[in-house]
């Protein structure tokens with residue numbers, strides 16, 4: 001037993017500074033992604049989430065060039081892209097997909113250019129991998145307070161507008177009838193989405209951050225019967241996958257001596273596995289946690 | 299405060315979309331407690347009229363007063379059941395959660411459990427006969443069951459006026475009869491004025507005491523037997539229309555060579571039978 005634990009938690013795991021930082025930032029990113037991801041899926045805006053993440057990579061690439069902390073690059077670009085989508089904004093789903101796709105293309109083109117400059121001026125390919133696929137163990141601890149503030153802000157804002165956000169995500173007419181400003185709610189959702197994407201872009205990279213945003217939430221939607229339960233479950237899955245991925249990546253230094261495997265690979269793989277498991281027949285919508293005697297014979 | 303007899307006054311209402319006049323000079327009045335059908339073919343402007351009454355549709359002209367008060371915005375004593383909502387089966391939301399959102403959807407902060415609210419939700423579920431499936435995901439319910447839940451969602455704020463947009467579309471004969479009698483029951487028990495839109499008036503014939511008939515962007519209103527008559531509908535369509543009653547059903551028929559019948563009627567063949 002002790003031997004098993006020693007194999008799983010390799011020496012130094014619990015005292016390693018980079019591991020601590022990765023766990024805090026990864027956990028924050030997972031929680032924020034879960035809170036907002038559930039609504040993103042209900043609204044049918046997963047593609048917008050993916051586009052914001054991809055576009056934010058241009059900001060990441062720019063910050064390498066300028067030598068600033070990538071978080072501010074990711075953040076700036078994601079917010080910019082969200083505003084662009086809202087500005088070009090259209091309500092019809094089809095047109096929305098088109099606008100999203102066009103913003104996405106423009107953003108990735110910029111990324112290509114900036115990464116090219118990164119590589120040519122610094123003669124290193126590290127920037128590209130780090131921006132696109134993340135490098136969790138290289139995150140400086142100094143960024144922790146900023147990450148926690150962003151995470152807290154998103155969680156508090158979602159809590160504040162929880163019901164209007166839920167109702168307008170379900171059906172905008174029902175929300176409008178109750179006097180809810182559907183447009184404002186949509187804007188706030190995009191804004192929080194860009195914050196969530198920023199955090200996960202730093203964690204598992206811009207390209208993969210959709211996995212953290214959509215994966216746990218999608219698995220939770222398969223299982224849960226109530227929105228609150230879905231959010232908590234998504235947060236649990238996200239944090240579990242992130243921490244599990246960090247652990248396995250740390251262990252992997254011993255599998256291929258000298259260099260470990262990327263954390264992102266493990267995180268994304270765990271999320272994928274959980275999503276598949278959640279789809280097994282007989283599990284759908286089971287997690288209702290009935291609070292009253294309403295469970296009927298049906 | 300004086301209790302005004304008119305629950306709804308629509309006065310010379312006109313609504314236009316870019317390049318298209320949808321409603322022209324529509325006027326009608328609903329007395330308190332009326333059960334009124336809003337009848338018109340696809341595209342005749344039923345949804346537009348209901349959205350105007352709700353205050354979520356900009357008007358080009360005219361006035362709307364509800365219970366003596368001018369309409370400012372959609373928030374207030376009007377309940378609304380929108381046309382065809384598709385809930386995805388994956389939505390993590392139980393039917394009873396949707397009913398509760400009818401009361402609290404606009405509120406800020408996280409929902410805290412409340413005994414009084416639970417009781418109210420239960421009462422609404424009972425009113426629409428939905429207790430048996432209240433605990434299921436909304437997306438897994440049948441069309442008729444979802445319709446009941448949406449009615450409860452609208453009723454929970456105790457509206458004085460209830461607008462329903464095509465609640466009978468996509469229902470089979472039995473579900474149609476059930477929803478109609480449910481609406482009648484709810485209207486009389488809760489003392490609500492009801493305006494329900496439909497492209498086919500026949501399922502509502504036994505229930506409605508008033509009718510607003512939309513055609514060509516204009517409206518005729520009154521008792522059913524006053525409005526659904528050859529002269530009235532012919533004037534509305536601007537073309538000779540026959541109204542025929544057989545076996546307790548009403549048929550509205552445009553007769554004439556196909557190339558003579560105005561496009562406005564031809565487009566409306568879902569409602570008006572065209573006999574070549």
Ligand SMILES: Nc1ncnc2c1ncn2[C@@H]1O[C@H](COP(=O)(O)OP(=O)(O)OP(=O)(O)O)[C@@H](O)[C@H]1O
Nearest residue numbers: 315316320338339340341342343344345346347497
């Ligand atoms: N947002 C809009 N922009 C432009 N035209 C519109 C808009 N909404 C409705 N219309 C037009 O106004 C007309 C009336 O539409 P409306 O939805 O009110 O009809 P309806 O009677 O509810 O039809 P249905 O029975 O199909 O629901 C239609 O011709 C439609 O094309």
Ligand SMILES: [Mg+2]
Nearest residue numbers: 344345381463
């Ligand atoms: Mg309509």
